[in-house]
Amino acid sequence: MSSTYPELKGFYHLRETIGSGGFAKVKLAYHALTGEKVAIKIMDKKALGEDLPRVKTEIAAMQELCHQHICKLYQVIETDDRFYMILEYCPEGELFDYIVSKDRLEEEEARIFFRQIVAAVAYIHKNGYAHRDLKPENLLLDEDQNLKLIDFGLCAKPKGGMDNHLTTCCGSPAYAAPELISGLEYLGSEADIWSMGVLLYALMCGYLPFDDEKLSQLYRKIKNGKYEVPEWLGQETSELLAHMLQTDPKRRINILELIEHPWLNHGFNVPVEWSSKYKRTLDEDCITELAVHYGKGRTQMESVVTKWKYDYLTATYFLLLEKKMKGRPVRLL
Numbered sequence: 001m002s003s004t005y006p007e008l009k010g011f012y013h014l015r016e017t018i019g020s021g022g023f024a025k026v027k028l029a030y031h032a033l034t035g036e037k038v039a040i041k042i043m044d045k046k047a048l049g050e051d052l053p054r055v056k057t058e059i060a061a062m063q064e065l066c067h068q069h070i071c072k073l074y075q076v077i078e079t080d081d082r083f084y085m086i087l088e089y090c091p092e093g094e095l096f097d098y099i100v101s102k103d104r105l106e107e108e109e110a111r112i113f114f115r116q117i118v119a120a121v122a123y124i125h126k127n128g129y130a131h132r133d134l135k136p137e138n139l140l141l142d143e144d145q146n147l148k149l150i151d152f153g154l155c156a157k158p159k160g161g162m163d164n165h166l167t168t169c170c171g172s173p174a175y176a177a178p179e180l181i182s183g184l185e186y187l188g189s190e191a192d193i194w195s196m197g198v199l200l201y202a203l204m205c206g207y208l209p210f211d212d213e214k215l216s217q218l219y220r221k222i223k224n225g226k227y228e229v230p231e232w233l234g235q236e237t238s239e240l241l242a243h244m245l246q247t248d249p250k251r252r253i254n255i256l257e258l259i260e261h262p263w264l265n266h267g268f269n270v271p272v273e274w275s276s277k278y279k280r281t282l283d284e285d286c287i288t289e290l291a292v293h294y295g296k297g298r299t300q301m302e303s304v305v306t307k308w309k310y311d312y313l314t315a316t317y318f319l320l321l322e323k324k325m326k327g328r329p330v331r332l333l
């Protein structure tokens with residue numbers, strides 16, 4: 001098998017295919033030095049065709065974004081024919097399937113998930129990115145039922161910052177903001193808020209606020225902004241949704257108001273923790289273990305790791321840190 005993917009031999013032990021998305025195949029694998037599970041997204045350059053830029057966009061974004069509710073990128077391998085992205089493994093799959101399996105979520109469970117989604121989106125906006133394809137299919141569940149945001153292929157980092165407008169119409173139609181589908185200039189942050197409104201509705205209803213087989217009809221419904229409010233939503237949830245699914249982007253709730261919104265904070269005495277739990281400073285124990293393993297001095301090890309080349313060393317450092325955060329021994333095999 002490893003002859004098919006020679007670049008992985010000795011570094012990762014490949015297992016079964018766990019999913020495929022468009023132009024990518026995702027396989028389960030074990031990182032040889034730590035024994036930790038990873039997901040490897042494998043893309044064939046020829047098959048990518050004009051989607052090649054999306055891969056570069058996704059890689060660049062994920063190398064910059066390091067957050068507890070964003071799927072972690074550990075390593076990138078590029079060959080003449082392929083891209084490999086070594087990613088954080090999320091065994092419970094897509095949030096989409098979880099909602100379908102439960103028909104719809106109770107308010108308390110929806111709130112826990114939505115706080116994690118808002119935390120991830122606040123973090124990427126703070127770092128100058130708009131995701132532009134927020135939907136339950138792009139939110140995965142890890143083994144602790146925590147959400148991890150994926151698929152940054154359509155994200156944008158507007159030149160000059162988030163106050164600058166975008167024009168490309170992209171993302172999934174049912175989650176797309178009215179200004180985005182009208183071909184108008186739009187702000188990525190405002191479009192993401194709309195998509196999160198559709199997401200919250202889908203979490204609590206199990207179906208979409210705007211839906212139609214005919215794309216032109218769907219667009220008309222989105223621009224009209226009218227949707228059904230089932231009685232189980234309750235007053236406060238309906239008000240929040242109305243403020244997120246506001247067709248005028250200038251009157252739509254913004255991310256800072258969203259973080260403070262009473263609905264998000266019901267039963268919580270701490271606001272949404274949107275900053276990253278990953279520290280800027282290197283973890284001593286991980287550096288020590290790496291230095292011993294590679295027979296180098298600590299200082300030399302630190303300077304090599306901080307180059308963040310997203311090579312096998314970067315992956316090994318992050319996976320050692322993962323082991324430490326899960327209370328497992330910080331040891332290389």
Ligand SMILES: CN(C)C[C@H]1CC[C@H](N2C(=O)N(C)Cc3cnc4ccc(-c5cc(Cl)c(O)c(Cl)c5)nc4c32)CC1
Binds near residue numbers: 071
């Ligand atoms: C339909 N989608 C657009 C793609 C689908 C591919 C399989 C994937 N998956 C699954 O479907 N399991 C059932 C298992 C699974 C486990 N861990 C994963 C870890 C990362 C990813 C992942 C996939 C893609 Cl295409 C990415 O761009 C990124 Cl950043 C991350 N997918 C995983 C994954 C879920 C999404």
